[in-house]
Amino acid sequence: MNYIVISPYYPQNFQKFSIELAKQGITVLGIGQEPYDQLGHELQEAMTEYFRVSNLEDLDEVKRAVAFLFYKHGPIDRIESQNEYWLEMDAQLRTQFNVFGPKNEDIEKTKFKSKMKEIFRTAGVPVTPGRVVTTDEEVEEAVERLGLPLIAKPDNGVGAAATYKLEEPRSVREFLANWDRSVAYFLEPFVTSTEMCTFDGLVDAEGNIVWATSFDYTDTPLNILLQQKGFAYYTQMEVDPLLRQYGEAAVKAFGMKERFFHIEFFRNGDDYIAVEYNNRPAGAFAIDVYNFGYSRDLFRDYASLVAGNGFPEADGPVNHALAIARRDRFNYQISKEELLERYAANLKASLRMPEAFAELQGNDMFIFTSDDLDVIHNIIRDVETLAE
Incomplete structure (x- = not known):
């Protein structure tokens, strides 16, 4: 199988996508604009060939790169970036070269909010x-x-x-x-609820959900952006049955295949209101949050699915996983060093947010896990409380 990965270098935590595909015996062909020497040994080793373009935004140049790889390596089976920014170009390339996956007409479903709303409505999922x-x-x-x-x-x-x-x-x-x-x-x-949650997961090549989760935001992304508040979300250990019902109906209605999905909802009392269907995994470090909470390696699991080897069992127990960020501009009651020491047993990662996500999500990102939701709420309080 020949698999073209668009932008294999960035974001950095998505490099594992190419590495795990190669481990499954898939021929990985990369197209990106970073110099080859910048990629690093592990990513270089994963790719059979890397075609550097001068500008990844130049669709014609990228098409020429795909045509060259097609000529040199034979038919291309997949073209994918997993990245929101390149989804439209991915679809244009699949359409041009008749490659499996969402084509131009499919991407319209998630590109326009008006069309998205209509699909939710026909699936019986509440919308405004x-x-x-x-x-x-x-x-x-x-x-x-x-x-x-x-x-x-x-x-x-x-x-x-x-x-x-x-x-x-x-x-x-x-x-x-x-x-x-x-x-x-x-x-x-405007929906007055500030309770936002998601139904996220992965579908196989027939469109069947093979794995699903849900996480809660501590506030809406709009409030976080406008008020520059702290950003946090945590996974649930079990998905609410009604949310699952709506999520599964939406996934079926949108009809995507062999893809991650990320669907946002408002919690509206005992019900839900669908906000948006995203045809990719949640952004930034969400994949890592899922992995820590569900004892998984989702890029490995995805690669196994693509290679026809099924979806692997989890590596361990399920916990709540919390992603929470701080902003450089604020002073906090508890220092970073004290915070990481206090919750050392729960800490899974301390990361610096890429600049592309910093305005919305903050600068320092921490990932913690616990099987006790009260512990998660205590961590949120200690991370977010500002100095007086």
Whole structure:
């Protein structure tokens, strides 16, 4: 099997993706813009060939790289990055070269919030109503029909970037003053719940879920970004049956195959409201958090699945796994050194967040595990409490 990995070097914790594919006997062919000497010995050894492009953003240049690898190594079986940033290009390459996996028409389902909402709705998963707006008149109509407060997000966009909260007429006017009319926006009622959770997992080549989990955010990503608050989330040891029901229905409706998925929900009393279907694993160090909580190596497990060797059993017990960050700009009541000493038995990793994720998620990231949710909550309190 010939497997092209887009951007095998970055992010660094995704390098293991290529390494584990190679261990399964898969021919790994990398395309990236970093110099070969920068890749490091282990990643170099994993790849049969690495094609360096001058600009990974240049689709034509990347297409020429794929064509060369196709000519030299024979048919390409997979093209994948696992990275949100490259998902659209991955799909364009698969479409151009007729490679297994989501094509252009498939990626539309998760690219536009308006289309995503409709798929959730047809799957029987609760969502808020919403409207796509491209003109000032459509904004005014949406405000009149949906009422305030509203959340305004680019219809084609990810995460909390370029998001506005429209609470009163003044904030609507501010949005209109800042809005580039070439970007279609999706307006929907603001959900007052600050309880956000996920249904995440992995599907095989037939679209069957082989592994699933759920984690809770301590606050919404939008609040964290706007208020520069601490960022934290922790995995659940068991998935709530209703959340699982909605998540499984959504996965079936979106119809993706041999992929990770990351679906965000608001918890709304005893029910849930779907927010977004992400056609990849959760970002930054989430894979590492899953691995520590579930005693797994998910890139190894994914590679085994791709190679046709099934999905391996876990290596050990299931625990809660907590990812929690601090920001350099704040002073905290408990020093980093004291914190790591106090919870040394629970600490799994102390990491520096890549700059690309720092604004949303903070600068220092810690991963802890425990089978006791009270311990997890104590750690959150001690990590986040600011000095007086």
